[in-house]
Amino acid sequence: MTDLAKEAAAGLDSSAGLGGQVVLDQLVDLLDLEKIEENIFRGVSPALSPVRVFGGQVAGQALVAAGRTVPSERKVHSLHAYFIRPGDPRIPIVYEVDRIRDGRSFTTRRVVAVQHGKAIFALSASFQTPEPGLEHADEMPDVPAPETLPTFAERVSEVPGIAEMWRRPRPIDVRYVNDPPWLTRGKGTTEARNQVWMRADGRLPDEDLLHVCVLTYASDMTLLDSPLARHGVYWELDEVRGASLDHALWFHRPFRADEWFLYDTASPSASGGRGLATGRFFAADGTLIATVVQEGLLRVR
Incomplete structure (x- = not known):
């Protein structure tokens, strides 16, 4: 799914x-x-959806399905997922949960999302009972505070012709720290990074699993901006076609998804029609809360 379609779905x-x-x-x-x-759950897509289901939506829903078969005291610490087929937003998605293992400290679940009798998405998730251990973490980059940055609507107002669709209200408030890739087209650089502040645009219930699933949803929204920024191209504005292929997330520390977090992403490699993107999530106080890696299909004509 292209990032333009992702932004539309996220609205x-x-x-x-x-x-x-x-x-x-x-x-x-x-x-x-x-x-x-x-062990079987059903989810739907928004009434207004692009041609394919937003990847963050199916990942978030699959994690909800897995989490509802696990005791609440066990917290998800990682997920690994593959996008297998495009999802159809016109029909429900059935999530089948396989209870792989329930150990003394860890619980493992596998979830397959099914439409039209075929798997469209597969996720493995691991949950752990919290325990003490070694502690260290990367430091957060020095960036401006989110309140000092333009809103997403203000940023896209600089894009003639397509800004109106991008102005739709969205559940995730996004503030670009650097110039967004649609403004840096034609200026590819090996140093290109993508940094955005994010938060759920409102107040979420006090449910740990929900906050993790909302961050999972948001993690698919801007991640593939990084490999495109290195080459100075962007969805819809250039001859770029792409889709998420696989997605992995590690959750390090507790957080609230309705409080600001920095999404710092980069792309270490692109080859074979695929681009790799890595990202780190930091809470506003500098705490490293999660790490993500995704590979996407990227075809530039």
């Missing part, structure tokens, strides 16, 4: 001109799966 249903909290509540409802049988 959910704004047909009534809804604001941040109402649109965020729609995302919470989207992640509230229906249990239809033991």
Whole structure:
């Protein structure tokens, strides 16, 4: 899925001109799966969706399905996922959970998302009972505070012709630290990074799993900007076609997804029509809260 389609999907249903909290509540409802049988859940897509299901949505919903078969005292610490087929937003997605292992400290789950009788997405997630241990972490880059930066709507107003679609209310508030890639087209550089502040645009319930799933949802929104920025091209504005291929997340420390976190991403490699992107999430106080790696299909004509 292209990032333009991702941004459209991330807007959910704004047909009534809804604001941040109402649109965020729609995302919470989207992640509230229906249990239809033991280990089987069903999710839907927003009424207003692009041609394919947003990757962050199916990843977040699959993690919800896994988490609902695990005791609440065990916290998710990692997930590894593959995007297998494009999802159809017109029909529900069925999530089948396989209870791989329940150990003394760790629990492992595998989830397959199914549509039209075929797997479209597969996720493995590991949960752990919290325990003490060694502690160290990277330091957060020195960046401006999110409140001092332009809103996403203000940034896209500089893009003629397509800004109106991008102005739709979205459940995730995004503030670019660096110039967004649609403004740096034609200026590829080996030093290109992508840094954005993010937070859920409103208040979330006090449920740990929900905050992890919202961050999982947000992690797919700007990650592939990094390999494109290195080559000075961008979705829709250049002849670029792409899709998420696989996605991995490690959760290091507790956090709230409705408080500001910095998403610092880079691309160490691109080859064979694929681009690799890595990212780090930092809470506003500098705490490293999560790490992500994704490979995406990137075809530039």
